[in-house]
Amino acid sequence: MAVAIPAAAGSSDSAATAPDLGTVTSQLTPDASETSASATPDPSASASSAAPSASASSSADPAACLSTIANPLAALTCLSSSAGGNPLTGVISQITSLAGSGGAPGLPTAPLQDLAACVQTNLAAVPPDGTKLEGCFSTFGEAVTGAPQAKCLDPLLDGAIGAIQSLLLQQDPAALEAFLLGAQGTITNLASCLTGAATSPSPTATASTGTTTQSGGATTPTDPTEAVAVAATPTFTG
Amino acid sequence: MAIQNPPRKPAPKMPESNAKPPRRPQQRRPLVPGWLWTVIALLAIGVAIAGVTGGSSTKKAAFVPATVAVAHYSTLPVYATPGGAVTHTLANPDPTNYNQPQVLLVLHNAGDWLQVSLPIAPNGQTGWVRASQVTQHANDYRVDVLRAEHQLRVYRQNVLQKTYPIAVGTADTPTPGGVYFLKVLLQPPNPAGAYGPYAYGLSGYSSVLTNFDGGNGVIGIHGTDQPQVVGHDASHGCIRLNDADITDLHNRFDLKLGTPVRILA
Numbered sequence: 001m002a003v004a005i006p007a008a009a010g011s012s013d014s015a016a017t018a019p020d021l022g023t024v025t026s027q028l029t030p031d032a033s034e035t036s037a038s039a040t041p042d043p044s045a046s047a048s049s050a051a052p053s054a055s056a057s058s059s060a061d062p063a064a065c066l067s068t069i070a071n072p073l074a075a076l077t078c079l080s081s082s083a084g085g086n087p088l089t090g091v092i093s094q095i096t097s098l099a100g101s102g103g104a105p106g107l108p109t110a111p112l113q114d115l116a117a118c119v120q121t122n123l124a125a126v127p128p129d130g131t132k133l134e135g136c137f138s139t140f141g142e143a144v145t146g147a148p149q150a151k152c153l154d155p156l157l158d159g160a161i162g163a164i165q166s167l168l169l170q171q172d173p174a175a176l177e178a179f180l181l182g183a184q185g186t187i188t189n190l191a192s193c194l195t196g197a198a199t200s201p202s203p204t205a206t207a208s209t210g211t212t213t214q215s216g217g218a219t220t221p222t223d224p225t226e227a228v229a230v231a232a233t234p235t236f237t238g
Numbered sequence: 239m240a241i242q243n244p245p246r247k248p249a250p251k252m253p254e255s256n257a258k259p260p261r262r263p264q265q266r267r268p269l270v271p272g273w274l275w276t277v278i279a280l281l282a283i284g285v286a287i288a289g290v291t292g293g294s295s296t297k298k299a300a301f302v303p304a305t306v307a308v309a310h311y312s313t314l315p316v317y318a319t320p321g322g323a324v325t326h327t328l329a330n331p332d333p334t335n336y337n338q339p340q341v342l343l344v345l346h347n348a349g350d351w352l353q354v355s356l357p358i359a360p361n362g363q364t365g366w367v368r369a370s371q372v373t374q375h376a377n378d379y380r381v382d383v384l385r386a387e388h389q390l391r392v393y394r395q396n397v398l399q400k401t402y403p404i405a406v407g408t409a410d411t412p413t414p415g416g417v418y419f420l421k422v423l424l425q426p427p428n429p430a431g432a433y434g435p436y437a438y439g440l441s442g443y444s445s446v447l448t449n450f451d452g453g454n455g456v457i458g459i460h461g462t463d464q465p466q467v468v469g470h471d472a473s474h475g476c477i478r479l480n481d482a483d484i485t486d487l488h489n490r491f492d493l494k495l496g497t498p499v500r501i502l503a
Contacts, residue, residue, distance in 0.1 A: 229424065238460075
């Protein structure tokens with residue numbers, strides 16, 4: 001999939017120094033953003049730009065916050081999860097942890113370090129190139145599993161890019177928040193997924209359902225299409 | 239669409255029975271004798287009859303089960319086109335649907351991509367998902383709702399299994415036509431209440447009611463505490479069955495999530 005992430009409002013074409021992943025993380029913490037965290041690590045880059053200030057700060061008005069940012073990723077600082085705090089913080093922390101030597105049991109360290117380096121390099125581009133970011137994950141997936149666009153990474157990548165697109169094009173943070181909240185679990189399970197420890201069925205498997213027609217007949221407990229009655233009062237139109 | 243059978247093989251074309259050798263300007267011996275044309279015509283008639291009666295010379299159209307896609311991960315991006323822009327990101331399980339698995343009806347299988355029917359308002363929206371992000375399940379069942387006849391019919395492998403009388407929406411709050419699928423099965427705490435002992439939620443929505451009883455206008459198939467309205471246009475859009483019938487529907491067929499429901503005229 002080739003998805004180009006469009007520039008956010010006020011983005012600058014000025015080259016920026018690649019930020020350290022940890023720096024990005026700290027920039028996205030609620031406290032940091034509230035104290036006017038710079039989205040562009042290189043002060044000279046933002047200072048020399050004629051574009052609006054690169055500073056982004058949390059605001060009660062997401063639209064106003066979005067209008068002040070220079071880097072698309074800084075748009076994420078305009079969000080806060082329902083639990084308080086920026087949801088991306090947890091995601092970045094998970095990736096950083098996985099990139100660490102002891103943070104990813106069952107996974108080789110080198111591909112994770114390469115992934116982190118690739119991502120942080122391409123995140124620094126203004127605007128970031130979605131295709132190149134996808135390439136980071138493709139390379140990582142191929143290195144770890146032997147298959148590009150591995151099943152464990154596709155949803156993460158597609159969801160992230162799609163949600164960021166939704167945010168930047170429609171200024172709708174709902175998709176991104178939903179993705180990020182789910183993505184933390186996905187990343188947590190990344191190691192077991194990539195090493196084949198996941199117990200979920202193969203995504204390409206085709207199961208036959210509806211063929212056991214009699215009530216009380218044999219059913220597969222793991223069949224996700226099994227209509228298990230939920231005790232609840234309907235709110236249908238009646 | 240997956241739930242439709244491929245078109246039947248057309249019956250062999252039958253030559254005109256009165257076909258005769260073409261006239262020639264000159265009296266020449268015909269290339270095909272007249273008696274042979276008669277034999278050919280009789281054979282063609284025989285083939286055609288066999289086709290109509292389901293004879294062995296014409297293959298019967300094979301049943302094609304519906305395909306149901308179930309999201310494999312916590313989120314499922316939906317694309318406008320294969321590889322195109324993301325239009326929706328669906329949560330799995332779906333917190334807006336009683337935390338049920340995110341189930342979608344597959345309309346078209348393009349290999350790495352699946353075109354699916356989306357359970358979102360307004361009705362009729364479709365999108366594409368990556369095949370790698372869902373599991374695919376075959377479903378032999380289909381439910382047809384015939385609004386004018388006030389009937390709900392259950393089919394398995396295209397064979398009618400059972401017909402139930404129903405009530406459908408009034409002219410002001412019609413039951414919307416289209417192809418939908420089962421999203422959830424509920425068991426109301428009061429089996430003698432307005433929804434009866436069981437209620438299936440569909441992927442379709444009322445075209446006029448966006449809010450109803452705390453919900454967002456989802457169409458359902460359920461029982462009723464007003465059995466006298468069955469057979470009439472009486473509901474707010476839902477499909478109401480007698481309580482005994484909705485119980486029979488549940489117990490007899492064990493319909494799965496994703497089962498196609500066609501609401502017809």
